[in-house]
Amino acid sequence: MSALQLTAVGGEGFQVTPTLVDFNLRLVFTGSGDMHATAVINEYLKLVHEEALRIGLAQVSCDFKQLTFMNSSCFKSFVVWIDTVKNSEIRYQIAFLTNPNLPWQRRSLEALRRLAANLVTIETIA
Amino acid sequence: MTDEDVPALVSLTLSFRPLANQIGPLRTLLSDLCKPHVADADGLSRLLLAAHELLENIVKYSVGEVAEFHLRLEAKASGLQVRLRTKNRAAPERMADARWRLDALAAANDPIAHYDELIRESAGRRDVSGLGLARIPAESEMELFYDTEQDWLILTAEGNASERGGR
Numbered sequence: 001m002s003a004l005q006l007t008a009v010g011g012e013g014f015q016v017t018p019t020l021v022d023f024n025l026r027l028v029f030t031g032s033g034d035m036h037a038t039a040v041i042n043e044y045l046k047l048v049h050e051e052a053l054r055i056g057l058a059q060v061s062c063d064f065k066q067l068t069f070m071n072s073s074c075f076k077s078f079v080v081w082i083d084t085v086k087n088s089e090i091r092y093q094i095a096f097l098t099n100p101n102l103p104w105q106r107r108s109l110e111a112l113r114r115l116a117a118n119l120v121t122i123e124t125i126a
Numbered sequence: 127m128t129d130e131d132v133p134a135l136v137s138l139t140l141s142f143r144p145l146a147n148q149i150g151p152l153r154t155l156l157s158d159l160c161k162p163h164v165a166d167a168d169g170l171s172r173l174l175l176a177a178h179e180l181l182e183n184i185v186k187y188s189v190g191e192v193a194e195f196h197l198r199l200e201a202k203a204s205g206l207q208v209r210l211r212t213k214n215r216a217a218p219e220r221m222a223d224a225r226w227r228l229d230a231l232a233a234a235n236d237p238i239a240h241y242d243e244l245i246r247e248s249a250g251r252r253d254v255s256g257l258g259l260a261r262i263p264a265e266s267e268m269e270l271f272y273d274t275e276q277d278w279l280i281l282t283a284e285g286n287a288s289e290r291g292g293r
Contacts, residue, residue, distance in 0.1 A: 013150075035146045035182060069153070069174075071182055072258035076248060079257075083249035103168040104175050107265045114242055115249070 006051050009044055023058040033070035041074045045081040052092050059093040064105050065125055086116045097125045135163045136199040144185045144193045153178055160199055169287030173208050176266040176283045179258040180212045188214040206287040216279045228272045237263035
């Protein structure tokens with residue numbers, strides 16, 4: 001399997017850190033997904049999709065345990081990404097790992113699951 | 127007794143020139159002010175989500191120097207009543223777009239189904255989000271109203287939460 005070509009991105013207030021285990025890519029999001037993070041997330045999810053196709057990923061897990069908030073513009077980036085995967089000839093699963101102490105996560109992510117119920121799962125992590 | 131005569135647990139009015147880097151600190155302030163009164167994390171989370179989207183809306187779309195933000199948290203027999211209000215001047219094209227979106231939202235029977243429809247429609251568009259205002263009733267369970275005064279757009283979100291300690 002090829003080495004991961006994605007690197008961590010972000011700065012003060014928001015970061016995404018990738019790790020690859022077998023054919024599962026885990027993206028750890030930390031901080032606040034606000035107006036300053038929108039362009040970063042938007043570009044990064046395009047790279048994630050390219051990398052997923054290049055490596056042949058089975059799943060991408062988005063770990064939101066330390067993501068305190070996500071605005072509608074960042075949310076929209078996930079909508080576009082999921083729609084891209086949905087319409088791709090080669091698909092992979094997308095899992096969102098949520099923090100039960102941040103109730104907005106489940107409310108927001110349920111809308112993404114409804115967009116592509118066969119691709120998207122939501123799990124709660126301790 | 128008018129609405130304004132009822133003592134508020136929290137009443138905050140800001141008149142300011144909105145900037146993106148003010149939203150995070152304002153969210154923290156709103157959280158600190160409301161947290162002692164709101165019984166559960168979900169209620170506070172819903173309030174802050176609506177406040178965040180309204181604040182971003184005025185940061186993105188205000189024209190002119192000044193915008194207004196108002197929060198009122200009031201104890202009622204049925205629980206807490208939350209009211210958020212923003213007022214900003216908007217360019218004609220933005221005003222027309224906002225009115226179109228808000229009228230569609232008001233006409234929708236089910237805010238979650240409407241939001242899902244907007245999400246599906248927006249999936250193929252890479253430009254603007256267009257989801258922020260519809261997110262408020264869908265995820266915050268707050269009602270969203272608008273009014274206009276010449277080129278001023280006034281948005282009001284109202285909802286309920288459980289009061290800490292109850293009544």
